[in-house]
Amino acid sequence: MQKRKTIAVLAAGIGARYGGLKQMDPIGPSGEFIIDYSVYDAMRAGFNRVIFIIRKDIENDFRATIGARVARHVQVDYVFQELANLPGRFSPPQGRTKPWGTVQAMLACSGVVRKPFAVINADDYYGREAYEVLSRGVDALDPASTDYCMVGFRLNNTLSEHGSVTRGVARSNADGYLQELEEVPGIEKTPTGARCATADGAEKTLSGNELVSMNMWGFTPKVFADLRRAFTAFLRRKIDEPKSELVIPTAVGDLITAGKATVKVLSTGSPWFGITHPADRPQVVGKINDLVERGVYPRRLWD
Numbered sequence: 001m002q003k004r005k006t007i008a009v010l011a012a013g014i015g016a017r018y019g020g021l022k023q024m025d026p027i028g029p030s031g032e033f034i035i036d037y038s039v040y041d042a043m044r045a046g047f048n049r050v051i052f053i054i055r056k057d058i059e060n061d062f063r064a065t066i067g068a069r070v071a072r073h074v075q076v077d078y079v080f081q082e083l084a085n086l087p088g089r090f091s092p093p094q095g096r097t098k099p100w101g102t103v104q105a106m107l108a109c110s111g112v113v114r115k116p117f118a119v120i121n122a123d124d125y126y127g128r129e130a131y132e133v134l135s136r137g138v139d140a141l142d143p144a145s146t147d148y149c150m151v152g153f154r155l156n157n158t159l160s161e162h163g164s165v166t167r168g169v170a171r172s173n174a175d176g177y178l179q180e181l182e183e184v185p186g187i188e189k190t191p192t193g194a195r196c197a198t199a200d201g202a203e204k205t206l207s208g209n210e211l212v213s214m215n216m217w218g219f220t221p222k223v224f225a226d227l228r229r230a231f232t233a234f235l236r237r238k239i240d241e242p243k244s245e246l247v248i249p250t251a252v253g254d255l256i257t258a259g260k261a262t263v264k265v266l267s268t269g270s271p272w273f274g275i276t277h278p279a280d281r282p283q284v285v286g287k288i289n290d291l292v293e294r295g296v297y298p299r300r301l302w303d
Helices: 034-044 056-070 102-107 128-139 223-238 248-257 278-293
Strands: 006-010 049-054 075-080 117-121 147-154 165-172 178-190 193-197 203-206 211-219 262-268
Touching (some): 034 117, 034 128, 102 223, 117 128, 128 211, 128 262, 147 165, 178 262, 223 248, 248 262
Parallel strands (some): 006 049, 006 117, 147 262
Antiparallel strands (some): 147 211, 165 211
16 A cells, blocks of 8 residues: 655635636646645655645535546545634634634644644745655655754745845755745846845845755644644734744744754755746746656646
């Protein structure tokens, strides 16, 4: 019997920038979205169970489109990130509409994960090699430990031609373990690498070879208890801030600082791409079509 290997897909925000899933424009030649290629590559790397973390209001559309075609090829489960799904006696303040971030999304699947698992963003293209690296990383995790892993991408493989981006720049030790994830906003591509502004407004030059996190993680179920505590502490401090959210890099960075977790940084040369700016979309479509023409993907992905 084949060992079950799970990948959780952070899809609660999918379609949000377009006003809903039905308004999303496909990027593949047969109506595929980036999430289709993500699941396809994950399957080829050995993942055979997908947990889609979505919102209840997109459930029907999601199941009828992405879910229906994926479920013919791999086990699919659904969990829901809902605004009111909070620990303890917390409840959302009046007027709050924004979900609480990717930590809350991850906690939604805590009841259905029993073994080491992977986590990815739904709207990021990571490439087949990155999934193979992640798959090996997840296989190496001890289910009883708080030793995790993260796939690090070269910064110059994640930049946009059409504007600045925010990236979590990773600093690791000589053994390849994550020491710090610095969230750096306003990174712009340059002919020789990249640049950004420092806190005092000075310009900082980046080589482009820095490793950055693109939310591609491997965890064990041990992470859920620590994330639940972190989320509870976050709510005590931030619940009344209407746009506050707790994201995975921040929570994991705090666990590392507190000595509660280690994270092995797994490097990949795979190119990342996504639609950060509206002008990125034609380029993304072109890249997918090029991969199809080169035989990396079939023209009809799920046939």
